[in-house]
Amino acid sequence: MTAKIAYADVEVGTELPARTFPVNRATLVRYAGASGDFNPIHWNERFAKEVGLPDVIAHGMFTMASAIRVVTDWAGDPGAVVEYGVRFTKPVVVPDDDKGALVEVSAKVAAKLDDNTVRVDLTATSAGQKVLGMSRAVVRLA
Amino acid sequence: MALDQSFVGRSYPPTDPYEVGREKIREFAEAVGDANPAYTDPEAAKALGHADVIAPPTFVFAISFKAAGQVIEDPQLGLDFSRVVHGDQKFAYTRPVRAGDRLTVTSTIEAIRSMAGNDILDIRGEVHDESGEHVVTAWTKLVARAAEEGA
Numbered sequence: 697m698t699a700k701i702a703y704a705d706v707e708v709g710t711e712l713p714a715r716t717f718p719v720n721r722a723t724l725v726r727y728a729g730a731s732g733d734f735n736p737i738h739w740n741e742r743f744a745k746e747v748g749l750p751d752v753i754a755h756g757m758f759t760m761a762s763a764i765r766v767v768t769d770w771a772g773d774p775g776a777v778v779e780y781g782v783r784f785t786k787p788v789v790v791p792d793d794d795k796g797a798l799v800e801v802s803a804k805v806a807a808k809l810d811d812n813t814v815r816v817d818l819t820a821t822s823a824g825q826k827v828l829g830m831s832r833a834v835v836r837l838a
Numbered sequence: 839m840a841l842d843q844s845f846v847g848r849s850y851p852p853t854d855p856y857e858v859g860r861e862k863i864r865e866f867a868e869a870v871g872d873a874n875p876a877y878t879d880p881e882a883a884k885a886l887g888h889a890d891v892i893a894p895p896t897f898v899f900a901i902s903f904k905a906a907g908q909v910i911e912d913p914q915l916g917l918d919f920s921r922v923v924h925g926d927q928k929f930a931y932t933r934p935v936r937a938g939d940r941l942t943v944t945s946t947i948e949a950i951r952s953m954a955g956n957d958i959l960d961i962r963g964e965v966h967d968e969s970g971e972h973v974v975t976a977w978t979k980l981v982a983r984a985a986e987e988g989a
Binding site for chain 2: 756758
């Protein structure tokens with residue numbers, strides 16, 4: 697594993713480049729197919745509303761996959777991720793229009809750990825709501 | 839109805855092997871819009887020290903969650919899946935999943951709690967490769983929301 701960021705160059709508080717990820721209905725259909733998660737709350741507005749949701753919502757695992765890109769793009773080697781966990785606090789609501797939704801992700805180094813690893817704390821919001829909580833990754837740096 | 843606490847600690851038999859294919863990894867990476875060449879280009883993956891293309895960190899969920907189906911659909915446990923939402927997800931990796939892996943999952947019920955009428959179920963999936971080496975552990979917290987009044 698060969699991260700492109702050196703442990704020695706990172707301090708607690710170092711910010712990773714923030715990213716915004718667009719999500720529309722086509723994104724969700726594609727993710728459903730690739731992941732095998734065909735729960736209709738992710739593609740069927742009628743069904744989503746019947747079960748009390750405001751609209752179709754993104755797969756939590758899609759949001760989780762998007763958020764870690766801030767870490768893997770920074771580290772260079774996705775294989776450098778040692779741990780990754782999130783809590784799904786609010787759904788990402790995806791309207792049926794040409795814009796869809798945006799997931800905004802920021803991250804910073806929260807702790808320097810043993811074996812050249814650091815803990816990165818992530819923040820993910822959509823429409824001003826925090827969609828992931830307790831979102832943390834441990835990544836091994838060079 | 840609260841789930842039976844005696845299921846805590848119960849493990850289910852290992853799943854049949856899931857063979858990780860290069861094109862499945864490519865399809866998943868494209869679906870999450872992630873163009874990292876380590877997912878699609880064997881040479882790029884090798885330059886990073888991997889034997890073949892690797893999978894994005896959350897790829898393994900499709901495998902571990904399918905395995906968790908043994909727990910979710912266990913008629914003796916009696917979870918009402920129509921009321922289930924995904925609460926938390928965590929992974930701890932010994933190494934990244936890569937193309938050519940034949941992965942088996944052993945699911946264990948780690949905890950069962952009841953809070954405000956909701957059933958909370960923690961499932962741990964231990965993922966091993968064909969040689970028996972540990973690859974990743976996936977923890978999935980499922981919350982079965984309380985049934986509505988009068989429902």
